Amino acid sequence: MTTLFISDLHLSAERPDMTACFLRFMAEDTKNIDALYVLGDLFEMWIGDDEDSPFLQQIKQAFKTLTDSGVPCYFIHGNRDFLIGKRFSQQTGVQLLPEHCIVELYGKPTLILHGDTLCIEDEAYQRYRKKVHNKFIQWLFFRIPLSRRIKIGEKFRSKSSKNNQMKSQSIMDVTQSEVVRLMQAFHVDQMIHGHTHRPDIHSLTVDNKPASRIVLGDWYEHGSILVVTPDGYQLETRNFDTNQQQ
Known part of the structure; x- marks a missing residue:
């Protein structure tokens, strides 16, 4: 009995080493598991479901093969x-989940999310997030031709990277009070998220009771996986193929 969690892969055609590691993970690590959860940033950029490059077809097929085998797979944006x-x-x-979701992990109610909503001190990002999640703005964006959307996405990706270089590490990390607030709101003492690229298992106190916050790692230098069983959980890594060209 095993459930796997991954996030922040940032897959792109420009990183075949990363893609190869992911495809190997999907072929080897997901056999006979109870479920796979992807907690956001599976891709470096997604500009619409109508994009269907050979690279994306490869990723989609890996998920289709998994779900066709009977393993449920869930995704949080x-x-x-x-x-x-x-x-x-x-x-x-793949089944799409809301941005905050409670799952039962072998009898343990657990709050899962991507993690960007926890970084409330990054006010500029939160303002940006509110705008791009506006349904009307998204409707307008999808009316733009695909080729133009790709260019817009690349421009925003470059701008985001530059902006992050100017921000302090503390601002881009989660706000502890927001972590506690959400855990209280959902009545849980266990949380799993990604986004910050800082894999770790944190102990904290919520309502005078011990609680845990498990942070998933990114896939920039190696694969990062959270393995959960009825006996507990463990953060693991998967090496890239050193013969794979970057």
Whole structure:
């Protein structure tokens, strides 16, 4: 009995080493598991379900193979791929979840989320997030031709990278009070999220009781996986193929 969690892969055609590691993970690590959860930023950029490059077809097929085998797969949007929609879900069998979701992990209610909503001290990002999650703005964006959307996405990606370089590490990390507030609101003492790229298992106190916050790692230098069983959980890594060209 095993459930796997991943996030912040930031897959792109420009990183074949990362893609190869992910495909190997999907072929080898997901056999006979209870479920796979992807907590956002599966892709470096997603500009609409109508994009269907050979690279994306490869990723979609990996998920389709998994879900066709009977393993349920769930996805929470990240800040890079919040535009993933129903067509992707239909093509892959991946089930889309709300941004905050409670799951039962072998009898343990657990709050799962991408994690960007926890970084409330990054006020500029939160303002940006509110705008791009506006349904009307998204409707207008999807009316733009695909080629133009790709250029817009690349421009925003470059701008985001530059902005993050100017921000302090503390601002881009979670706000502890927001972590506690959410755990209290959802009546849980266990949380799993990604986004910050700082894999760790944190102990904290919520309502005078011990609690845990598990942070998933990114896939920039190696694969990062959270393995959960009825006996507990463990953060693990998967090495890239050193013969794979970057």
